[in-house]
Amino acid sequence: MPHITPSLTSAPTRTGGVVTARGLTKRYGDFTAVDGIDFEVAPGESFGFLGPNGAGKSTTMSMIGGVLTRTGGELNVMGLDPDREGPRVRAHLGVVPQQDNLDEEIKVRDNLYVYGRYFGLKRAYLKPKIDELLDFAQLTDKAGERVDALSGGMKRRLTIARSLVNDPQILLLDEPTTGLDPQARHILWDRLFRLKEQGTTLLVTTHFMDEAEQLCDRLIVVDHGRIMAEGSPSELIRDYSTREVLEVRFGSDANAAAAQTLKGLGERQEILADRILIYAGDGEAALAQVLARGLTPVASLVRRSSLEDVFLHLTGRSLVD
Amino acid sequence: MTQARLAVELVPESRPFGALYGRNITAVMQRSWMATKNATWVVIVSGFLEPVLYLASMGYGLGAAIGTVQGPGGVPMSYAAYIAPALLATSAMNGALYDSNNMFFKLNHSKLYRVMLYTSLGPLDVAIGEIIMALLRGLLYALGFMSIAALAGLITSPWALLMIPGAVLIAFSFASLFMGCITFIKRFQQLDWINMLTMPMFLFSATFFPLSVYPQAVQVVIQALPLWHGVDMLRQFAAGQVDSSVLVHLAYFVVMALLGITLATGRLRKLFLR
Known part of the structure; x- marks a missing residue:
């Protein structure tokens, strides 16, 4: 405000x-x-x-x-x-x-x-x-x-x-x-x-x-x-998200089950229909931990946080639905 | 920079009705003129042809079988001369109807009026500018039709020249009222409702035969409708037999125009400046 x-x-x-x-x-x-x-x-x-x-x-x-x-x-x-x-x-x-x-x-x-x-x-x-x-x-x-x-x-x-x-x-x-x-x-x-x-x-x-x-x-x-x-875009990202985000996909039906195993990983997680977002300062490190827990994602991506993540955090919803 | 100078020049001063009227009707008319220049002239020509074709077919075709009829004040006149003023009044109405269809498009599809009202223009500028353009077109048709009628020898009295401003007034009143009505319409098909009113008015407003053929009750209904006032007024002018009932006709159209403009302005304001 x-x-x-x-x-x-x-x-x-x-x-x-x-x-x-x-x-x-x-x-x-x-x-x-x-x-x-x-x-x-x-x-x-x-x-x-x-x-x-x-x-x-x-x-x-x-x-x-x-x-x-x-x-x-x-x-x-x-x-x-x-x-x-x-x-x-x-x-x-x-x-x-x-x-x-x-x-x-x-x-x-x-x-x-x-x-x-x-x-x-x-x-x-x-x-x-x-x-x-x-x-x-x-x-x-x-x-x-x-x-x-x-x-x-x-x-x-x-x-x-x-x-x-x-x-x-x-x-x-x-x-x-x-x-x-x-x-x-x-x-x-x-x-x-x-x-x-x-x-x-x-x-x-x-x-x-x-x-x-x-x-x-x-x-x-x-x-x-x-x-x-x-705030400014960078302030918002700093205040409401982590520096990096790890996106992992396990296939539509496997995401929920995988989420159980991933509990506690990163600072915060968002479980979406098609993928799981893991918010962490170091995305690569988070990915290593995912693998260490015995999970092999179909696809994974490490990226910088964006305003999309800020919005997801603030509202629990994705912007474009 | 020019910014400071412009800001002063541009910002309209505060004044009563400032939200309704931006004193800039000419901008609306200018736009309309540009659009007309780009439009197909066929539509405009067809509007002019309509009454001429009716005159040729009914006036001369049917007129040959009918012969001479009694005009206003019992004056004998050819059937063509009898229906000519009625056709002019009708074409003034139909021209306004055609323009109201355009207004519907600008209101609901091209969103032109919304664009205009998001500038310094007010709803009154838009309503009056559009109606004046409809009226100018009515004037053009009236002049064209009068020339044809004169060539055909149907103009016999100097009073007949009053048919021109008379037709413009009719066009003005119909355009105002139609514009007001059009703001309530949401779908193209609903435009036919207006058609369903104008078509019978054209056929039964003493256009092709005198009002006296109807029983009293029907006469009252027809006399309440606008086109009859137009037909009777122009016919009196055409025959050069003008009585005080013309004042009633004039008053009818002035009131109709004022009601129409008030309605159109109020509705534009309600639709776009909530």
Whole structure:
């Protein structure tokens, strides 16, 4: 949890963060999508919401954009309350939604132009800006194409370029690389990294560990609308996992029996349907002990701990199920 | 950097209805125009052809058998001249219906309205911008149809020029109401519900024969429906026989348009800015 100075009574208009949430809550009837979360995002920071589908990540994003009213708590974006000043808040934001919603009825360049017009931007500003954004998104030679002629990765880049047309101070990215092939993901990460270097604050939701590790300075792990942990990727791994992990497989029916024999090995174990994870400072040493106990795994792998392990430890569940 | 300058220029000031209206209707219209330029012109031409073909078939084909009929105020007129204003009113309605189908697509499939509302635009900008574009198209059809009618010698009174703004008002009212209704529809098939209302309205709103053929009870029902008001109004203009009932027709459409816009704006807000 972040440490907060207790000055909540006199409604501060601006704290150190570009986005500040205190006890942020969203309920739909009996269902609580976001359950009183606190966080603060510093200017220029790249901040992640990591959690499985349905954890309340997108709901939080929508509340920040002022397109979903909160049920309770406080929320402050660039010194403004999104519930009351939606259009003003959105003028500062770039939004990259989970699913591309480009305008398929108009051309690539026109998508950027019209979107700028929605913000009331003038043609004289937009013309050079669009050239710059097409170049940034590596779509200059596609400017005159129809949107449906673009590949998935290109559409995603166009969506990001579109979100930058109003020079936003904060970029909201909801699952930015879901559904993209590995090459397209790396191109996209590179583009986002450049934005970060230019000082844009990034708010990223993701259920991909590698994405969180690539993009986020700091993140909160959310599950069932609550914050389970907060920190940088390396801090989280240090605090909630061991340095290395040994993965052993004994075949679907043999895992449970093998787990009996492996009791007490390593600092902690997770028995999954298809494999057993043994958390230990030294994975190779742990593997030697497995063999010493007379077990011969079908397959074994020693790797570094990742955020996936952090999540597994915190929630007892795997992220992608 | 340009960041600071932009931030000032971009951020709309706080004002009443700030969440509803971003004073930027032209951006919505501009987008619509770009999409129209990319669309197939066949659809647009077909909308223009429909009333012309009806006029040719019913007006001249059937009209040859019917001969002269009594228009508003007992004025004798050819059958073609009698149905021409009714066909124009109907095409204004059908144009709005076609646009409402597009609106349904933008609402549920392309998510265009959601995108728009996640910017500095408000629901009122979106609703009015879309409706104005529907109206401009109505104007285009009205001008086209009037030219044909004039060439065919069906325009005999200077009053008939009022059919053009009249048709635009009809298109405007229908487009507003349809847009409001479309926000309740979730599946493509449900669009046929609106069709099931417009088709009988087209056939029975004194389009092809006078209202007096019906028993009193049926007349009351038809007079409550919008298309009859459109047909009667345009027919009075066409014949140059205008009485005070036109004011009722005008009021009917103004109220219908206001209701439609209020409904559409409220629904867009409810759907996207919860």
